[in-house]
Amino acid sequence: MNDDITVADLSLSMGGQKIIKSLSTSIKAKSITAIIGPNGSGKTTLLSALVGLRKINGQVMLGQDNIYEMPSKIRAQKIGYLPQKNEVNWNISVSNLIGLGAMPHRFNNQTSGNIIDKAMDVTNIAHLADRKVMDLSGGELSRALFARVLAGDPEWIMLDEPMAHLDLSHQLGMIDLLKSIKANGKSIVIIVHDLHQAARLADNIIVMKDGLIDSEGPTKKVLNLEMLKRVFGIKAQIINDKHGVKIDEIMRL
Amino acid sequence: MNKLNLALFIGLLFASCISLLAGKIWISPLDISSNAEVSIIYQLRLPRTVLGIIIGTALGMAGAAMQGFLRNPLADPGLFGISSSAALGAILSLFLGLNGVWILPIFALLGAALGMGLLTLLAGRSGSLIIFTLAGLILSSLTGSLTALLISLAPNPFASSEIITWLMGAITDRSWGDVYFTAPLVAGGMICLLLSAKMLDALTLGQDVARSMGVNMTIVQYLLILGIGLSVGASVAVTGIIGFVGLVVPHLMRPLTDERPSNLLIPSAIAGAILIVLADSIIRIMPMVSELRLGIAMSLLGAPFFLGLLYHMRRKLA
Structure with missing residues (x-):
């Protein structure tokens, strides 16, 4: 069965300004797709449109189903979303926070307990279970919020810059974790600013520029000198070896 | 029932006993013999205590829900403008000099219903908190000014003294x-x-998020408008406006819970009842x-409470 996400003629305005202009693409299931592009190119808006949160023109299909016509509970079971901003309004405990993630499902206590434990294990925060969220560091909170998404056990995981608050070691840990989640059959869409991370992580890349897709395809193909110059205005050396693509000696043009 | 709710419930039982016994005439629990004492308790103090419990529960829970919805620890159900709509309805009946046992509360309920309808219309389907808050502000300033107008035109x-006295709520x-x-x-x-x-x-x-x-913001909004409209509207209809409870009680209870909004509703309801019943006994x-x-x-x-809060916050920030 085809579980890909297909976007057809998507356009979206906010405050009278067109943020996304007639965009069509398809995103492969069971792979990692990175969305990259300069600030203000429409990455976050595109991602939230994929989650079903915006008023759109056009169509976003998950397999055969229109995301905007699905019952919201079903959509929530299929798609997990982590926004860029770390927002937690009340000082709840980490385990309660992660427990919120299981909300779209009607798990019994045993099952939800197991899922919460597993989500804390893989994100390496089991030791923080009883801590209150306002006592966490930025990176710890990021990981707890990511664990919240995992606790919903969604098929699709949509992440908006999940590594922004993480130190280098946790960034690498996150990359490995995302890869292993993919290996378990999940589909991931992730907004990344750091092109190194995109290169390490993604199977496919969508490059956004001015509300349109500049280019898209397999990481090796998309990350090229012309694209870097055209979209980001930078000059760099691209190293393509058996470990994948690396970008080096970046200079501003 | 968890420990906190149990403790609060026992507290409420104590407060209710005090409320039944205390007053201009003290009644000893060991010696309720005369007919007069029985009828003081049954005809006067028991309905007053039960009403206090109902109002306190309504205001406490409404406040907790409101703070959870607006994600603001200092939100008050009064911000909805529903209590002032109910008050406006009640005052209209006083202004028109309509007499009859149930005229005033029914007018108040109609006011509350009208307020709920207007709030729903103004807030629309967006489910946006800012639009919702703005709609509530419009409603409360409109009804507030109309109330002042009615007083000045009494x-x-x-009539005007009756209106003013009624506005300062009581369960006497x-x-x-x-x-x-x-x-x-x-x-309901x-x-x-x-x-x-x-x-x-x-x-x-x-x-x-x-x-x-899977949360439908429109449904949450409707549930809140209906929930607060019914509970606060009905409270205002029989007691007039009693502020402060809905704001302060959830605030005091929050640190005693795990801070999840769902776990704050019941404790705030019981604690609201305790506060009203005790305060009413002291007044007596x-x-x-x-x-x-x-x-x-x-x-x-309210004033000393906020002073304490301010002092606490300033120390924390220093």
Whole structure:
């Protein structure tokens, strides 16, 4: 069965300004797709449109189903979303926070307990279970919020810059974790600013520029000198070896 | 029932006993013999205590739900403008000089219903908190100014003094009739608020995440308007405006819970009842010529409470 996400003629305005202009693409299931592009190119808006949160023109299909016509509970079971901003309004405990993630499902206590434990294990925060969220560091909170998404056990995981608050070691840990989640059959869409991370992580890349897709395809193909110059205005050396693509000696043009 | 709710419940039982025994005439629990004492308790103090419990529960839970919905620890159900709409309805009946046992509360309920309808229309389907808050502000400033207008246009000094006295809420001289009138409405409202509990939890993570987790913001908004409209509207209809409870009680209870909005609703309801019942008992035994109005007593409590809060926050920030 085809579980890909297909976007057809998507356009979206906010405050009278067109943020996304007639965009069509398809995103492969069971792979990692990175969305990259300069600030203000429409990455976050595109991602939230994929989650079903915006008023759109056009169509976003998950397999055969229109995301905007699905019952919201079903959509929530299929798609997990982590926004860029770390927002937690009340000082709840980490385990309660992660427990919120299981909300779209009607798990019994045993099952939800197991899922919460597993989500804390893989994100390496089991030791923080009883801590209150306002006592966490930025990176710890990021990981707890990511664990919240995992606790919903969604098929699709949509992440908006999940590594922004993480130190280098946790960034690498996150990359490995995302890869292993993919290996378990999940589909991931992730907004990344750091092109190194995109290169390490993604199977496919969508490059956004001015509300349109500049280019898209397999990481090796998309990350090229012309694209870097055209979209980001930078000059760099691209190293393509058996470990994948690396970008080096970046200079501003 | 968890430990906190149990403790609060026992507290409420104590407060209720005090409320039954205390007053200008103290009644000893060991010696309730004369007919007069029995009828003081059954005809006067019991309905007053039960009404206090109903109102306190309604205001406490409404406040907790409101703070959860707006994600603001200082939000008050009064921000909705529903209590002032209900008050406007009640005052209209006084202004028109309409007499009859149930005229005033029914006018107040109609006011509350009209307020709920207007709020729903103004807020629309967006489910946006800012638009919602703005709609509530429009409603409360509109009804507030209309209330002032009615007072200034009152046909005679009696009417205006009656209006002003009524506005400062009280549960003095209330009967079983008032209890039967309020209880079902408040119960209905509280059911709506309890139905929203899980969605309020999800809102802890912000509106977008809550929506991505399957929460329909329009439904939450309707549940809140209906829940607060019924419980607060019915309370105002029989007691007038009693502020402060809905704001302060959830604030005091929050640190005693795990801070999940769903777990704050019941403790705030019980603690609201304790606060009203105790405050009303104290009012009764104060040596004053005419009884202090409950609404005034509550606002008087407000200032030192906020002073304490301010002091606490300043120390934390220093």
